Amino acid sequence: MDLSHETLCLIWFVLLVVLLTGYAILDGFDLGVGILHPLARDDRERRILMNSIGPLWDGNEVWLVTFGGAMFAAFPNAYATIFSGFYTAFMALLFALIFRAISMEFRSKWTSPAWRRTWDACFFVGSTLATLLFGVAVGNAMIGIPVGADMEFKGSLTDLLGPYPLLTGLFAVAMFAMHGAIYLHLKTEGALQERVRGWMWHSFGLFLVLYMLTTIYTLAKVPRATANFEHHPWAWLIVLANVLAIANIPRSIYLDRPGQAFISSCLTIAAFTFLFSIALFPNLVTSNLGDGLDLTIYNAASSARTLGIMLIIAIIGMPFVLAYTAVIYWVFRGKVQIGEHSY
Amino acid sequence: MDVLLLSRLQFALTIMFHYLFPPLTIGLGVLLVVMEGLYLRTGRIEYEAAAKFWTKIFALNFAMGVVTGIVMEFQFGTNWAAYSRYVGDVFGSALAAEGIFAFFLESGFLAVLVFGWDKVSHRMHFFSTVMVALGSIFSSVWITVANSWQQTPAGFHIVTNTVNGLPQVRVEVTDFWAVVFNPSTIHRLVHVWIGAFILGAFFVMSVTAWYILKRRHEAFAARSFTAALWVGAAASLAAVVSGHFQARNVYRHQPAKLAAFEGHFATGEGGAPLHPWGWPDEERGEVRGAVSVPGLLSFLLFEDFSRPVTGLDRFPRDEWPPVWLSFQSYHLMVALGMAFVVLTLYALFKLWRGSLFHSRRLMWVFVFAVIGPYLSNQAGWVAAEVGRQPWVVYGLLRTADALSPSVTAGQVLGSIIMFGLIYATLFGLWLYLLDRKIREGPALVAAGTGGPPEGFLSAAARRADHAGDSMTGVREES
Numbered sequence: 130m131d132l133s134h135e136t137l138c139l140i141w142f143v144l145l146v147v148l149l150t151g152y153a154i155l156d157g158f159d160l161g162v163g164i165l166h167p168l169a170r171d172d173r174e175r176r177i178l179m180n181s182i183g184p185l186w187d188g189n190e191v192w193l194v195t196f197g198g199a200m201f202a203a204f205p206n207a208y209a210t211i212f213s214g215f216y217t218a219f220m221a222l223l224f225a226l227i228f229r230a231i232s233m234e235f236r237s238k239w240t241s242p243a244w245r246r247t248w249d250a251c252f253f254v255g256s257t258l259a260t261l262l263f264g265v266a267v268g269n270a271m272i273g274i275p276v277g278a279d280m281e282f283k284g285s286l287t288d289l290l291g292p293y294p295l296l297t298g299l300f301a302v303a304m305f306a307m308h309g310a311i312y313l314h315l316k317t318e319g320a321l322q323e324r325v326r327g328w329m330w331h332s333f334g335l336f337l338v339l340y341m342l343t344t345i346y347t348l349a350k351v352p353r354a355t356a357n358f359e360h361h362p363w364a365w366l367i368v369l370a371n372v373l374a375i376a377n378i379p380r381s382i383y384l385d386r387p388g389q390a391f392i393s394s395c396l397t398i399a400a401f402t403f404l405f406s407i408a409l410f411p412n413l414v415t416s417n418l419g420d421g422l423d424l425t426i427y428n429a430a431s432s433a434r435t436l437g438i439m440l441i442i443a444i445i446g447m448p449f450v451l452a453y454t455a456v457i458y459w460v461f462r463g464k465v466q467i468g469e470h471s472y
Numbered sequence: 473m474d475v476l477l478l479s480r481l482q483f484a485l486t487i488m489f490h491y492l493f494p495p496l497t498i499g500l501g502v503l504l505v506v507m508e509g510l511y512l513r514t515g516r517i518e519y520e521a522a523a524k525f526w527t528k529i530f531a532l533n534f535a536m537g538v539v540t541g542i543v544m545e546f547q548f549g550t551n552w553a554a555y556s557r558y559v560g561d562v563f564g565s566a567l568a569a570e571g572i573f574a575f576f577l578e579s580g581f582l583a584v585l586v587f588g589w590d591k592v593s594h595r596m597h598f599f600s601t602v603m604v605a606l607g608s609i610f611s612s613v614w615i616t617v618a619n620s621w622q623q624t625p626a627g628f629h630i631v632t633n634t635v636n637g638l639p640q641v642r643v644e645v646t647d648f649w650a651v652v653f654n655p656s657t658i659h660r661l662v663h664v665w666i667g668a669f670i671l672g673a674f675f676v677m678s679v680t681a682w683y684i685l686k687r688r689h690e691a692f693a694a695r696s697f698t699a700a701l702w703v704g705a706a707a708s709l710a711a712v713v714s715g716h717f718q719a720r721n722v723y724r725h726q727p728a729k730l731a732a733f734e735g736h737f738a739t740g741e742g743g744a745p746l747h748p749w750g751w752p753d754e755e756r757g758e759v760r761g762a763v764s765v766p767g768l769l770s771f772l773l774f775e776d777f778s779r780p781v782t783g784l785d786r787f788p789r790d791e792w793p794p795v796w797l798s799f800q801s802y803h804l805m806v807a808l809g810m811a812f813v814v815l816t817l818y819a820l821f822k823l824w825r826g827s828l829f830h831s832r833r834l835m836w837v838f839v840f841a842v843i844g845p846y847l848s849n850q851a852g853w854v855a856a857e858v859g860r861q862p863w864v865v866y867g868l869l870r871t872a873d874a875l876s877p878s879v880t881a882g883q884v885l886g887s888i889i890m891f892g893l894i895y896a897t898l899f900g901l902w903l904y905l906l907d908r909k910i911r912e913g914p915a916l917v918a919a920g921t922g923g924p925p926e927g928f929l930s931a932a933a934r935r936a937d938h939a940g941d942s943m944t945g946v947r948e949e950s
Binding site: 183184185187188190191193194195197198199201202203204205206208209210211212213214216217219220223224226227228230231234235238278279280281282283421422423424428429431432434435438439442443446447449450453454456457460461468471 | 532535538539540541542543545546548549550551553554556557559560561562563564565567568569570571572573575576577579580581582583584586587588590591592631635636637638640642644645646648876877878879883886887890894898901905908
């Protein structure tokens, strides 16, 4: 393929954003279901919640794994800096994801209440911790981290837990909780669904408050967040789309259009990942130790040949991925039924 | 302890634990395709029950593989950042290809496999089973390509780039197909698959031998055992052949590694001996307590008893792999491989004589024999990875130069403790649930006597009443 290295870097940046968006939308609702799980009242409700994502969470998580693999292949310098710099955070994330996964796998294998309570707790803690960490990572990417000329991280864990990353972490938890509640409204019925309606309103309120706080903080304290918007005024269209999508969530809940609410919530998340990416561009890792130390999509990238080969792989592979995803979601459409093969 | 040793220990712990699961996934995946294919063709209820039973075991195993696999992908970046920077251009592509081609396929259709029995048609379910089996095979292809490139790098050149004012040396792809089909890929991939089929076969034989001993589901058990025995015997024989050619290939491309496998210290003048067992002593440069067969190593490598084989003395001391561990893990794998051949051929002989299932002692041997392929799969990989040392990419990058500069020993120690605790818990739970599923057995009541479908249905109903029973409370059915 005769594309220049710069073009290929840009294409791969866009593809990473697509993978991240896919991950945030898909795993977003199943992490959200985990965050809401303690609100279920009895064992049957807890099983319905878990089984609403039962067949889907594993496929959703693959988006993250592929995002990691694609970053390794396309931008190895950024992959190495981020993964080794955030060592303890990544170990905590692995801990959370492992416990979340096995809590679903093991919970219903035995009826003992103590056994089930233990796995319920793991499911909630794993889902919430993973979401919080994703949010913290986004916040750190926005404000920048201490990275030296050798591309290595120079700070410690406490450098990653500043007020802004913690705020974005909480924002992520609220957003996924809302997304999960809207999803659950589609998958439940009867009295449980009525209560899920309440969860939707409450999580939306929390989301709205944190959204405003995060926006104000970002505009006031993170100057580079809006720098790109001056060069690319079209990016304001995404801001507009974001606001409209958010506004449509309470409207469609009120009008009792759950499908529309879910689509709005998906679009909200997509708009956020796009805005996040535009704010970062062209950096993947921003250093706060001085100018000229950033890892960009150009200096962190693989060779043009590798990016070209990977593009061919992606062009062959992605249509299949989208097809499987569509088939699986079609097969498992409709309300949750607890049956012989359920968790 | 230093970061290097700790990071290596962590990698060993996490990869060895992970590799308990993928070979069985590959081995059982193929078996599921056969079972369900037979059910689709014949519509016989015992094939359906068998397919559903093995699907449950498969799903549990698969889940463990996924959970422990995510750790592996993150670990290249977390613990081996210098390695990731150096090889990302080559190695990362294989991992990304694995994600796009294999993981989505497997995890998507696994959902249909496990949860979709009542949601999709039999044909669609069978299609999903085929896709999952195919996905696990694709996955093994890409990861073996990646690892083989570390053993015998090809299709690359070394480039110095400037990043933020400092020079950065790394490898970049020149020929993608040369990377994929590097000199060891095919040999190693075939050997990995054979190892997986042996494990799959012995796993099935272990479970079904236990049913035969307990006089449960006997017809189902005998039929499954026989099929698995043929697969196991064929795969065990194939392993010997593939292992032979692979060893020759190792000698051609990684002679120090083969010398360590064989405890061959001094090149010497004439033919090299083979040590079937022994205790290599790196300091004294000899294999203690060994029985040596003169010239046999030369014969195996060159079909010539008197041709010298390059020994470790031809390599600088700091390019030797750890000899003792390479030797013992390699020898353990070979010895177990030979034992599989003997055991399966003996069992086939007993089958031919019609006395296989009456020999309780042999059935008990098969119940526990499954530990063998688990050990040999692990030992083979230990030999492959330890034998490559001190290199992480053979001849190009030393393991000691591959670490993450920003990670401290304390951090790695913390994560080793975390993984140790999690994996110990997971291992216990996995054994417990596996044991329970096996005790429950397939949901067929009258397969042995060819009873009417009503029997099956009422048995299924009875089972539903007891679905929450603990392992000891599960009812015997036949």
